[in-house]
Amino acid sequence: MTCENLCGTVVCEEHAPKTPENALLSRRGLLGAFAGIAATIGLAGFGDSAMAASKTYVACKTTDLKVGGAKLATLPGTSIQVVITQPKKGTFKAFSPFCTHQRVMLSGIQGTNLVCQQHGATFNMTSGAATGGPTRTGLKSYTTTVSGTSVKVTV
Numbered sequence: 001m002t003c004e005n006l007c008g009t010v011v012c013e014e015h016a017p018k019t020p021e022n023a024l025l026s027r028r029g030l031l032g033a034f035a036g037i038a039a040t041i042g043l044a045g046f047g048d049s050a051m052a053a054s055k056t057y058v059a060c061k062t063t064d065l066k067v068g069g070a071k072l073a074t075l076p077g078t079s080i081q082v083v084i085t086q087p088k089k090g091t092f093k094a095f096s097p098f099c100t101h102q103r104v105m106l107s108g109i110q111g112t113n114l115v116c117q118q119h120g121a122t123f124n125m126t127s128g129a130a131t132g133g134p135t136r137t138g139l140k141s142y143t144t145t146v147s148g149t150s151v152k153v154t155v
């Protein structure tokens, strides 16, 4: 696949959509390389624990979205984007905002589904499962917690 920004690169990291998966892939790639070096010099195991690290961010306030609604959020201090949903009052979910068909950003809500207008894929806003369209792969989901009025997402 060539870069959609037509920069001529087959796999272009500069123009690739910023997602938690991309960020983790990049981090894992670097950590994987470091783990190989660490193993070589007798520090095996260091890379494994570093790769398992995750971080929790305040993504939004509970009042930022209505019940049955969704909100795109960029996690503070990162370029990681997530879509937050509130399928039931007080229940918040977080998913990758990129369609699993061709990685186009989701664009709306239809009933209880998140929708990709590109080719009509739909995803359940509670589970992230694919519910229609050209993909059977659900959205990547993230652990979400509520603390006071803060919706926190762990990636």
Ligand code: FES
Residues within 6 Å of the ligand: 099, 100, 101, 102, 103, 104, 116, 117, 118, 119, 120, 121, 133, 134
């Ligand atoms: S890119 Fe979303 S349905 Fe094709």
